[in-house]
Each structure stands twice: as structure tokens, then as C-alpha cells.
Amino acid sequence: MTPLLALAGVTKRFHAGTPSEAVALRDINLTLAVGDFVTVIGSNGAGKSTLLKTIAGMIPPDAGTISFEGRDITRMPVYRRAATIGRIAQDPGDSTCAAMTIEENLAMAERRGTRRGLRRAVTQAARARFVVALAPIGLGLESRLGVRVAALSGGQRQALALLMATLAGARLLLLDEHLAALDPRTADIVMDLTARVIAERQLTTLMVTHKMQDAIRFGNRLIMMHAGAIILDVRDAAKASLTVEALVARFHEIGSDMTEDRVLLAT
Amino acid sequence: MAQIQPLLLNMFEQGFLFAFLGLGVLITFRFFRFPDLTAEGSYPLGGAVAAALLVEGSDPFLASFAAAGAGALAGTVTALIHTKLRINNIIAGIIAMTALYSVNLRVMGKANVPLLNTPTVFSETVDGMNRLGFGLHDNVYTTIPIAFVLLVCAGLALIWFFATDLGLAVRATGQNETMIASLGVDTDRTKIVGLALSNAFIAFSGALVAQNHGFADIGMGIGILVTGAAAVLIGEAIFGDRTVAWWVLAAICGTVIYRLLVALALRVGLQPVDLRLVTAVLLLLALTVPRWRVRVPK
Numbered sequence: 001m002t003p004l005l006a007l008a009g010v011t012k013r014f015h016a017g018t019p020s021e022a023v024a025l026r027d028i029n030l031t032l033a034v035g036d037f038v039t040v041i042g043s044n045g046a047g048k049s050t051l052l053k054t055i056a057g058m059i060p061p062d063a064g065t066i067s068f069e070g071r072d073i074t075r076m077p078v079y080r081r082a083a084t085i086g087r088i089a090q091d092p093g094d095s096t097c098a099a100m101t102i103e104e105n106l107a108m109a110e111r112r113g114t115r116r117g118l119r120r121a122v123t124q125a126a127r128a129r130f131v132v133a134l135a136p137i138g139l140g141l142e143s144r145l146g147v148r149v150a151a152l153s154g155g156q157r158q159a160l161a162l163l164m165a166t167l168a169g170a171r172l173l174l175l176d177e178h179l180a181a182l183d184p185r186t187a188d189i190v191m192d193l194t195a196r197v198i199a200e201r202q203l204t205t206l207m208v209t210h211k212m213q214d215a216i217r218f219g220n221r222l223i224m225m226h227a228g229a230i231i232l233d234v235r236d237a238a239k240a241s242l243t244v245e246a247l248v249a250r251f252h253e254i255g256s257d258m259t260e261d262r263v264l265l266a267t
Numbered sequence: 268m269a270q271i272q273p274l275l276l277n278m279f280e281q282g283f284l285f286a287f288l289g290l291g292v293l294i295t296f297r298f299f300r301f302p303d304l305t306a307e308g309s310y311p312l313g314g315a316v317a318a319a320l321l322v323e324g325s326d327p328f329l330a331s332f333a334a335a336g337a338g339a340l341a342g343t344v345t346a347l348i349h350t351k352l353r354i355n356n357i358i359a360g361i362i363a364m365t366a367l368y369s370v371n372l373r374v375m376g377k378a379n380v381p382l383l384n385t386p387t388v389f390s391e392t393v394d395g396m397n398r399l400g401f402g403l404h405d406n407v408y409t410t411i412p413i414a415f416v417l418l419v420c421a422g423l424a425l426i427w428f429f430a431t432d433l434g435l436a437v438r439a440t441g442q443n444e445t446m447i448a449s450l451g452v453d454t455d456r457t458k459i460v461g462l463a464l465s466n467a468f469i470a471f472s473g474a475l476v477a478q479n480h481g482f483a484d485i486g487m488g489i490g491i492l493v494t495g496a497a498a499v500l501i502g503e504a505i506f507g508d509r510t511v512a513w514w515v516l517a518a519i520c521g522t523v524i525y526r527l528l529v530a531l532a533l534r535v536g537l538q539p540v541d542l543r544l545v546t547a548v549l550l551l552l553a554l555t556v557p558r559w560r561v562r563v564p565k
Binding site for chain 2: 056058077078079080082083086089093094095096097098099100104107108109111112113114117118119120121122164169
């Protein structure tokens with residue numbers, strides 16, 4: 001069966017040829033089967049975010065190929081990949097449009113992957129669909145469709161971003177520390193919502209997180225990155241038996257200077 | 268009263284004609300959040316194209332819409348320079364503005380084209396009405412309602428457009444480009460649409476003003492972006508930041524108020540040579556006054 005996503009030999013260097021050259025991705029080979037829910041952990045600068053941005057098309061790799069359902073998308077622009085790839089960033093300001101209303105944001109998300117024309121964006125029928133989509137989130141957003149997103153809290157904005165990323169067309173969901181800017185309680189609520197949406201829509205998912213418990217608790221597969229490479233890739237039963245202590249030990253094993261890293265602080 | 272009436276007439280006449288400029292600048296300056304200097308070239312381009320066609324005996328409405336089309340083309344060029352050649356948007360505007368100076372001279376054939384004996388959209392409309400039995404004259408009393416009707420149509424068209432799928436994508440491109448690209452929008456295309464629309468409005472304004480003032484001049488665009496920005500900011504200072512319809516209304520009212528303030532400045536003894544200074548002060552006030560208002564608890 002063709003994997004949903006396949007990276008082969010993907011390499012990315014920043015500031016190549018200068019003294020500040022940094023290898024962000026080092027010969028990455030990664031295959032995601034349909035339905036895989038992969039959590040990604042690693043120290044700061046390990047290349048997690050670069051990996052997701054490269055898959056999304058925001059960063060062109062220096063070498064290697066990326067294919068989606070067997071089709072080479074290495075040179076495909078962001079907006080065309082977006083037809084099947086949804087992405088949420090860490091900052092709640094990044095994945096929603098603050099100056100526009102909830103219904104306008106959802107209307108834009110609903111048209112993912114289609115050429116936008118001169119049809120009225122927010123119709124009564126669309127509003128009815130948005131109410132149905134928002135109600136299960138349980139944040140009361142369905143009664144505030146005309147409110148600007150700027151008026152929402154960080155958690156509400158990330159929940160809305162989650163809905164926008166998954167509302168239409170997306171088969172692959174990229175979550176780039178989408179809970180990192182939220183307070184712990186809100187982060188838990190949005191994480192539960194995330195898991196629910198992924199299960200309901202059967203989305204293949206890559207979720208970068210700095211919370212080890214989340215990385216262990218959610219998903220069927222876990223990868224650990226270090227210095228631009230994948231150094232651990234466990235799945236199913238092996239993943240289920242992972243503990244935070246084992247992962248921390250693993251971090252120490254690779255000898256990286258983890259002591260002041262947030263990875264430890266979060267355990 | 269004898270003092271105030273010509274002042275108010277001038278305010279509405281010039282305000283409504285320049286309001287198309289305000290609407291155009293609103294799109295780039297507020298929705299795209301950058302000062303698009305193409306305006307300095309597309310505004311006189313509108314005047315030049317309309318004047319050249321009118322002198323050739325063209326229909327005034329046709330000439331005015333052709334001017335808007337030329338403006339759209341100018342905006343498209345700026346957007347292509349910005350997106351395809353990856354030049355900073357302000358620099359792209361400066362390049363287009365510079366090139367347009369020569370284009371405008373070529374279109375007009377000389378630095379100033381008088382339009383005193385050609386029909387205008389205003390005289391044409393008055394003639395049309397008179398054929399229906401009205402006894403109207405082509406003067407400020409007919410120019411104001413004609414400009415107003417055109418302006419209402421333009422404003423409604425903008426409000427409609429910015430509520431469509433494409434319109435939302437254009438707005439979002441200026442607000443959060445990364446986000447709208449990640450929703451599958453080709454932002455090169457939305458930038459072209461936005462800049463074309465903006466400069467079409469600006470050129471249309473240039474065409475109407477040239478017909479109203481009775482000439483097109485190569486220098487008519489100098490400082491026009493600041494005029495438009497001042498109008499938008501005055502409107503914003505008064506109306507605040509709400510919906511698109513509100514923004515459109517604010518830009519129109521802002522332009523009218525700007526024209527009133529300019530007329531008042533002339534009335535209190537300032538000379539036309541002082542107008543740029545007045546504009547600069549108004550722009551500064553429009554930028555700073557809303558900041559004082561914020562301190563008032565809501």
C-alpha cells in the first residue's frame with residue numbers, strides 16, 4: 001500500500017557556506033502510513049519545526065524528495081499542498097486571522113483546495129454548518145460567529161485553528177507545538193479536542209510537542225529528533241510501554257545538553 | 268451663509284471625486300498594510316487615459332472605465348514585480364510609479380491636456396437627463412449627485428467583493444499571508460487582484476477629477492498617496508475599526524472631511540503653496556489623535 005507521506009534523504013542546511021551554517025535536517029527518511037498519529041519530540045534546534053515546515057512546503061529542502069500518496073511534491077508550492085495538508089503553528093496568531101470574524105475564518109477554511117471565486121463566502125447555509133462544527137468543541141463559539149477572532153483567548157483560537165485545519169480536504173495534519181502557548185488547563189482541553197478530531201476524521205498526523213506525557217499518551221508512534229536526525233522511532237506496543245523516565249534517559253544517552261531544556265522541565 | 272455654502276459645495280464635490288482615491292488607498296494601505304506608491308502614477312494615468320480618449324472624441328463613460336482598466340493594469344505590474352521578482356512591495360510601487368511618469372507623458376503627448384471643450388461624464392449625464400425633459404445645467408449642483416451615485420455604486424461593489432470567497436482571501440492575504448497560504452490560497456494571485464482593484468479605483472478618481480477640473484496634468488499625482496492615506500486615517504480616527512462596510516464608509520467620509528479641512532485652511536488665509544504642509548499636519552493628527560482616545564476607558 002502506498003504510504004500517505006514519504007520523505008527520502010531530506011536535508012536542509014541554514015546559512016550554508018557561512019560560519020553560522022547549521023544542519024536543520026540530516027538525511028531524513030520517514031514514511032507515514034494512512035492513519036498514523038506520530039508524536040515528535042526533541043530538544044530545541046533538533047529540527048522538529050523545520051521538518052514540519054518542509055513537509056508543508058514552507059521551507060524547500062536542499063536535497064531529498066517528499067512524496068504524498070506516491071506523488072512527488074518536493075517542488076510543489078505551499079498553497080497547492082494545502083489542499084490535503086493542514087497545519088497549525090505554535091502562536092495562536094499564526095493559524096487564524098485576527099482581524100476577521102469566526103465565520104469568515106471558517107468560510108476561508110471551508111474552501112481549502114478550491115479556487116476562490118465571486119461566490120458569497122458566508123451564507124446562511126454556511127453559518128448553519130459552522131454551528132454544527134463548532135458546537136461539539138464546547139467553547140460556545142457557535143453563538144459568536146460574527147465576533148472577530150482577535151477577541152478570542154489563545155485556547156479558543158487554537159481550537160478554531162484545529163477546526164479550520166480539519167474542516168475540509170486535509171488528509172495530513174501537521175501540529176507544530178500547537179499547545180505550547182496555552183496555559184496547562186487550556187492545553188489539556190485543546191489536546192483532548194485534537195485527539196478527538198483526529199480520531200473522528202481519521203487524519204494522519206505529525207504532532208510536535210514538548211510535553212513528554214502527551215507524546216507518550218497520544219498517537220500510535222513516537223519519533224525523537226536530535227541535531228536534525230531521527231534518533232528514535234517506536235510504534236504500537238513498544239510505544240505504549242514507553243515512560244517519561246525512559247525518554248529522559250534516552251536524551252541523556254545521546255549526550256545532548258538537555259539539563260536546561262524545556263523537555264526536562266515539562267516532565 | 269453666503270460664506271459657508273460654497274465651502275460645503277466644494278467639500279462634497281471634491282470629496283466625492285477624491286473618495287474613489289480613498290477607497291483605492293484603503294485596499295492597499297489598510298487591508299494590505301503597506302503604502303502603495305503606484306498610486307502616484309496610476310492616479311495621473313487615469314487622468315491621462317481619460318483625457319487622451321476624450322480628446323479623440325471617445326464617450327466619457329467609456330474613457331473613464333478605460334482609465335480604471337489602465338489603473339488595474341498598473342497595479343498588476345506592481346504586484347507582478349513584487350510577487351514574481353520578489354521585490355519589496357514599497358520598492359515595487361516606486362518602480363511602477365517612476366515608469367508611469369513616462370507612460371503618462373506618452374499617453375498625453377504633452378504635460379497638460381485641457382478638457383474644456385470635450386464632454387465629461389458629468390455633462391453627458393446632464394445632457395441625458397435633459398433629453399428626458401429635465402432642465403439641468405452642468406455645474407456643481409449636478410456634479411455632486413452624479414459623483415455621489417457613482418460613489419455609492421463603487422462602495423457597494425467593494426463591500427460585495429470583500430464578502431466573496433476571493434474577497435476574503437484578498438483581505439486575509441494582507442492580514443496573515445502564511446495562514447491564508449496554508450488554507451490553499453495562491454497569495455501571488457490575491458495580491459494581483461488586490462493591487463489591480465486598488466489602482467483601478469485610484470485611476471478612476473484621477474479620470475473624474477481631470478474631467479471636473481477641466482484638464483489632465485502630469486503633476487496631478489504628486490503627493491496623492493498621502494492625500495488618500497490622510498483621508499483613510501481621518502475616517503478611521505472618527506469611525507474606528509469595524510466591518511468592511513464601516514471601513515468603506517469611513518474612507519468616503521474621511522475624504523470629504525479632508526477636503527473640508529483643506530478648504531478651511533485656504534479660507535483662513537493659507538495659500539495653495541501651503542497645502543502640502545496642511546496635508547502633512549492632517550496626516551500627523553489623524554495618526555496621533557486616535558492614540559489619545561484609547562486612554563479613555565470604555
